[in-house]
Structure formats: C-alpha cells, structure tokens
Amino acid sequence: MKFQTLDKSNLIKIREKIHTLKNKIVAKLTLTPEQKAALAKRLKELVTIKKDHVSPKGDSIEEVNARSHIGDVLYQSDMVLTTEQADELVAEEEGRPKRQAFRDRRYPQTLWSSGVAYFFHPNATPEVKSVFKKGAAWWSKDTCIDFFESAQAKDRIRVFKEDGCWSYVGRLGNQQDLSLGDGCESVGTAAHEIGHALGMFHTHSRHDRDSFITLNTHNIKPDWLDQFKKETTATNENYGITYDYGSIMHYGAQSATMNRKPTMVPHDTNYIETLGSPFISFYELLMMNKHYGCLDRCKSTPNRCKMGGFPHPRDCSKCICPRGYGGQFCDQKPDKCGSILQASATYQTLEDLVGDRNAGQSPREDYHTCTYWIVAPEGKKVEVKFVNFSRGIAVDGCVYGGVEIKTHPDPRMTGYR
Template identity: 60%
Template sequence: IGHALGFFHTHSRHDRDQFITVYSGNIRYDWRSQFNLQSTNTNDNYGITYDYGSIMHYGAHSFAAYRGLLTMIPHDPKYTQTLGSYFISFYELLMMNKHYNCTAICDSQQSARCQNGGFPHPRNCMKCICPSGYGGDLCNKKPEGCGEELQAERQPKTFKNVIGDKRRGLVRRETYDTCTYWIKAPKGSRIEVKIVSLPQSANKGGCTLWGVEINTQRDQKHTGYRFCSSQDKGVTLVSYGNLVPIIFYNGFYQTEVEMQYRIGTITLEHLIDANSMLYKQIRLTKIMLVAFVF
C-alpha cells in the first residue's frame, strides 16, 4: 500500500547511508535491487528525518543469503530489533499528510495547538495526530487505556506489565493489545530505564509478535527503541528529557516484562552534540563492534 501511495522503502532513501550500513554481499542476489539507493531527484522526504521504526523499512536480516546474516545495521545499534516494524510510524503519517498536502487544510491560527510534536488532524483541526506514546486532543496526555503514570525518584523502582491473551493459544492475533506507561521526573532531570526481564517467547525480526518500545530520544517524534528478546535483559537507557513513554504491545499469546526506573545521570553521548565528529566517531565504533560480533 505504501508503494501505491508513492513511498519508496525507507532503507532506499537517498540519505540512508547516514543512518544505516547495508551489507550488499549478504543479500540474496535476486533481492538486491530492493536495496537500491534513490536520488534526490526521485526521493523527496519533505524535510522529515529517517525513522528506524518505519513500516516501509526491511528488517536487519531481511533477504539474507544465509540464515542469521545481517543485511543492514542501524548506526544506532540499539535500533536493530526495531527494523522491520509492522506499525506505521508517526513520521510516516506526517510525511503522507505532507505528500498529499493534507497539512495545509488546517489554518495554523485556528487549529489545535498540538504539543510534543503532534500536528492538527486534517479531518478535525481541533484535534491532533500524536507521536507514539502520546494522546489526548493536544498530545499532552498519556493515551487512554491500560498503563499508568509513574514518578521516578533517586532510588530505583520496578514494575511488571502482563499483556496478551494466552486463552487464544499459540495463534497470532490480527490486532495488538497495547499498554502505555509514562515515567516522569522533576523538570531538568533525566530518567534511567532498565529492562529487568523479558520472556523467552517466540518472536520475529521487527519485534512483530510482541515487544516493548522505550522512547528516551531527544526527538520524541521518532519511534522509540523496541526490544523483544530475553537477551535484552539488562539493557539500560537514559533519557534526554524528564518524560519517558514506554509502550508494551502483544499480538501473540501472553508476555510479562519487568522494568526498573529511576532519576538518571547524564552519559557521555548526552553531553556531545549529535552532529559533532566525536559523536559520529562513537557511533561508528559501536557499529563496527556490532558487525564484528555478528
């Protein structure tokens, strides 16, 4: 459907080499054309940045010549399991609305004052289309339904989320159950989030059966990091702001995930400008280490 509406694969964007490394030699020969790079003449992204959580993005192992080979790796390796998403990302919704000029429908002076990066809904300009993890008419509330708001303190706290329907057995459901938590801290604070445990349950690339999405990003419009493997136990993230949305989702059997959170400390990467050469060198070193391990 995305192709019919005018989209290329995200990993074919003209600027993709700034965000992922493609291992052409690991791709099945008959599928290599699906990874061809577009040019600025054929690919207009309307000034919208790359999103690893795009539904138009292949997974990290897609069409590998041999099982287990990486065909691409994100420059931020923590996004590896996010590639191959089954969810339409917020940035894709924004790009589609720009592509068909729907964003011009709502008068900026008389429309909703959307917060947290949302934009007025073209079919109801007094309500907003919100980034993942945000809800309410103005994107300033936690989405309705399962989940709660939790206050971080200096001492770590934990909580468990159980989601899914094991009564349905080992059958993939057509829809997902979702549960959104907001971890909050005083203004000016950062939040440290740690994965304490995840189930040893079946899953696929892109965390398409179940997963937990943690958005610690500076730009909350981006898809957060997604995790869905018991090997992710111990993963620790530190936010840029004082609010971290955590989204649990399940479309297969039932899963239980335990999280820990507390007011965090600033890491080296938070202190370095994201566009600086030092920051890019740190990222490059991580990519090389991940590629070596695989």
C-alpha cells in the first residue's frame, strides 16, 4: 500500500536553509581557552565504558535515522520542522528572535488542549501500536493530557512505520505524522517522539546547556555540527526548571560521534551513562504539567507533597513523586520490590537479580524496577561499593538495564547510572 508521507524535497530546502547558517552556528560552538581546559580535565576524570553494537538498525534515534538517511533532512535528527518554524530558526540566528522552544508565537494554539487524537496507519505493526500506546500512557498518567484513538478528529496524529523515528513539534492543526520505523520499537523512543509532538525540543539544545555539558566538537561528525545549535534566552522557555541529565529528550553522550568517543561531556562526569535515558524524568513531567497548565487544577489544594513532589492534576489529594519515592505524599518507598536497609559501620552485602535474564538484546517495552533506601545514622554518610555485577549491554542511557544511585541534594534530580 502506498501513501503520502513526508515531502522530502521541501524538507531538503528547509535543511539547506538552516545549513546556510552552519558557519555562524559552528563559530558559536568554539570553546574558550577556559572551556577547553575544563573539558580536558573532565576527559581525564571520565570513566568510559566500551559501548556495544546491538542492533544493525542503530542503537539510538540518531543512529537509526542516520542509517536510514532520513536524519539527513530532519532537524537535530528526528524533528520535522514546518517552513514557518525553519524561518523562525533562521531569524533567531540572525538576531531577529521570534520563537520560543516551548511557547512560539502560535502558543497556546500549539497545545493539544482538547486531548491528543491519534490513529494507526494500516502499516503500523503490533509492536509499533504497543510502544506508542505505552509511551502515550507514560505522559498521560502523570499529566492532565488525554490521548484517544480517532481517525476522524480534526487535529490528529497519524502513527505509522516509515523510515526512522521522527515527529513534528507541537500541534500543527489537521493531520500530522509520527513515525516509528525499524529500530524505533521501544517505549522510550515512542515517548521521546510523543514528547516532540506535545511541544518539546531537545534538552541538550537548552540555552543554559553550557553550564551543564560541554560539546567535544572534535568527536562530532562534521556534517552534524550545526545540529547542535543552542537556543537563546529569548527563544527557550524552561519554566524555571533546571537541567536534568536524565531527560528522555536528551540524546546520549555519543550522539553523532565519528569515533565512538563522547560528543557531550557532563560537567559532573559521573552522569556520562545517564545521558540518553529511556525514562521520562520527574523534571520533564513538571515542565509538561506547567506547559499545559495542568497545575492550575490543584491551585486551591495545599501542597502536602514531600521530596519536591506536586499534587496530581487528575487527583489533587495524591502526589506525583520523584523517582524512588512513593505513597500519597512521596514520603514512602514505592510499592515495588526492594527494601529499606540500615547502614552500619561495616560493609553489608546486597545481592539482587532484577528483570529477565533471558531478555537479551530485545527492545524493552516494560522495565522491572526495584528501589532500595539505604539509611545511615544521623550525622553519618552512606558509602556504596560495587563488588561484582553481571556483564550487561552497554549503550547510552543504560536502556537495556542498569543501576541508578541518587546522591544529589535535590531528590527530584535523576541519579548516576
């Protein structure tokens, strides 16, 4: 069955329009002597893991789209820009800012204020349907955004299996497309592309990214340098929410690498394996709730949530909690496997088996999570030492399994992986 999809000729024109600004964009990526010195120091501190090649189709959105060549005509590998959005990008780079990454001049028309209607094209496989529905549920269950299946709704998303993983940004009006092609059949990838459809750009293009990561341009594919364009304070609205290395909208540390070495180095190098996360972070949920005005539903409800949680817009008597916390008010361990452990003056041994050891290299639709709280006596600190663990599959973001340690003073932040 043939059907009309992307107008690649128009996308090539848009890509060429942005490409004309390459020299300006690349010039802005040049590091100062101080930044170069800081990067050199971090690279010496960096503990790198040799990454595995798992899927011949690619182990990340960027790789999948590069191998299918669809990434050559998209913005930052997986976003389809309209002509208007491309013009605004050019205007911004030329010093005539018009756009905000979340709130452009069409806002709030870009919101799916009546819910997100979607339908599946006949070529959508059972795997595509499953991961899309689960990715939509990830966003829906902790926001006020509803998803419903309808091919007749005026504004709707057509989900299909085209070349690569990609989406338009925000609600355009009428029908728009979202592709989950070969190599894109994971819930994390689906949730990432749905994030774009809801209006999110990439975290690593935030205006304040240089305070959190440094681009190692020597490792970036030359044709990809201008794709690391950064937003400005005039064009990027983050609702006062800090940068989170565990954002599902953040590409992995080796994104667009030409030598299997990091292209993005976090200032706290312990976060190197966290980049490229397959999970929606707490701060992303908070940002999406603010963007869609969901928090207004609980304005009259006192916030009794602990650990930085906030009232759930679907039930203000409950809380949306940071990862690792649960209960009605985020003051309990989540009701899943794991336990509360008491630290002592001598090492204790914890041995655990999580997930399905036979899952292997198959894409993850669901994750099995165990949470352990390690509590130390007042005035003492907890020390954790990894003695031995089974060899897992090493790709950016630990998407096939891993351990996360939360040590940040802000309990809302994603931990080290």
